[in-house]
Amino acid sequence: KKVLLINGPNLNMLGVREPGVYGTSSLSAIVQGLSELAEGLSVELESFQSNHEGEIIDKIHEAFGTKDGILINPGAFTHYSYAIRDALAAVQVPTVEVHLSNIHKREEFRHHSVIAPVVIGQICGLGPQGYELGLRALLSHM
Ligand code: DQA
Numbered sequence: 001k002k003v004l005l006i007n008g009p010n011l012n013m014l015g016v017r018e019p020g021v022y023g024t025s026s027l028s029a030i031v032q033g034l035s036e037l038a039e040g041l042s043v044e045l046e047s048f049q050s051n052h053e054g055e056i057i058d059k060i061h062e063a064f065g066t067k068d069g070i071l072i073n074p075g076a077f078t079h080y081s082y083a084i085r086d087a088l089a090a091v092q093v094p095t096v097e098v099h100l101s102n103i104h105k106r107e108e109f110r111h112h113s114v115i116a117p118v119v120i121g122q123i124c125g126l127g128p129q130g131y132e133l134g135l136r137a138l139l140s141h142m
Pocket of ligand 1: 011
């Protein structure tokens with residue numbers, strides 16, 4: 001099985017970025033841990049991070065017909081990118097949405113996800129473990 005991991009804007013700054021909110025793990029540490037889990041589950045994991053909406057959309061399009069699942073943390077795009085939502089709806093690749101923080105106990109603008117209606121489910125507030133749970137959830141959905 002082939003899974004695409006997408007991390008959106010500012011997630012390349014994990015580890016130094018608001019550690020009280022996002023924790024002290026770097027993105028590479030999270031991806032490393034997830035890759036090990038993926039290997040154990042016989043999943044081919046491709047990891048992609050971008051701060052650019054269009055690049056994320058292009059990557060989602062590439063997943064059409066080539067990936068069995070997408071695990072995405074869209075960062076702040078979660079709250080307003082209709083274009084990323086439409087891309088996910090277009091390719092119809094089963095997707096799980098992940099957030100490190102509990103978006104529901106933060107600022108009002110983070111409470112709403114425009115991505116949530118086009119994904120299998122959303123995991124938030126569980127830190128890096130959310131990615132692992134998301135990968136497992138994607139697999140059981142396949
Ligand atoms: C985030 C939550 C978003 O509100 C925020 O803009 C992020 C990270 C999370 O993982 O908790 O960049 O998606």
